[in-house]
């Protein structure tokens with residue numbers, strides 16, 4: 001029997017509520033498996049740590065996380081601390097420090113749920129968005145000078161390197177190739193952004209020659225939003241830059257029913273560092289502490305983590321349990337139901353135990 005060591009970083013707001021629910025569900029899967037157990041260590045990194053110590057995590061935070069098989073992350077963000085401090089101090093510090101360059105965001109309409117799009121059936125919306133997660137618009141390059149003066153200047157430089165673009169294109173083409181429809185849409189904005197995005201397009205075309213069985217096309221990001229709404233069935237795997245995919249994946253989650261169900265894997269595909277798994281939503285100040293956060297995004301995220309660890313059977317079992325529950329009508333408010341986080345969690349654990 002294998003024991004996986006998992007670092008849980010619940011973070012802020014509803015993060016601890018959904019990660020607590022996710023760990024309970026994971027432990028129930030482990031109890032029912034004769035293949036693996038889980039040793040989960042909690043890390044108190046986040047805004048409380050910042051208030052006490054002036055940093056989101058200790059200086060040796062990454063070293064403490066390095067030895068884990070996977071990181072299970074909630075969210076960061078607090079009303080009294082600037083968002084760029086919380087995000088760069090923890091989530092981006094981990095993603096960049098561990099070179100988690102491939103961010104994978106599956107979206108589909110879970111059993112019993114409905115898309116806000118009229119006439120969109122579950123067969124019409126089954127996407128995976130691959131987000132470049134290490135450079136682009138969120139590379140962190142830029143600065144500010146002449147603060148407070150009329151001539152104040154701020155730059156935010158988008159970085160596209162051949163190595164960075166080539167590795168995400170290879171990853172996306174390979175993922176598209178592994179899915180039944182073998183179809184990839186490359187999102188771009190090379191009409192207006194004529195340097196970085198033109199390089200992006202060129203490398204997409206070069207990479208495509210190595211994947212002759214993948215049908216691929218190219219979309220400008222603004223037109224992509226229209227296609228996601230009007231012709232969702234024409235899409236399967238999507239690759240986009242850090243900023244573009246950030247925005248498109250929130251839209252994708254909403255089209256599948258709620259931001260509360262959507263998962264993310266921040267992968268270091270070469271496994272030189274641990275990968276990190278998190279729901280795509282943030283800390284949701286407006287509902288924190290109320291016990292009504294949707295834990296499904298954290299559960300789907302846990303399934304992605306199990307897949308990454310090679311526990312595909314447990315991952316499938318978890319998703320089957322989640323869909324049994326969504327289909328039964330036990331849903332949180334964001335999905336039109338009345339259930340609490342705890343009720344949904346207990347129902348999923350019940351489904352795992354019966355399954």
Ligand code: NAI
Pocket residue numbers: 014018074075076077078083087091259260261278280281282283284285286287292293294295297332334
């Ligand atoms: P958000 O995702 O926290 O919330 C957006 C809306 O969705 C809110 O109305 C919220 O109540 C709802 N929502 C989100 N997750 C939900 C869930 N599980 N169940 C039910 N409803 C849910 O995004 P927002 O409001 O833009 O950001 C809040 C804070 O979170 C900010 O500080 C932001 O920087 C941070 N953030 C952090 C992220 C991360 O750690 N990966 C990602 C996105 C935002």
Ligand code: MG
Pocket residue numbers: 246247250280
């Ligand atoms: Mg986002």
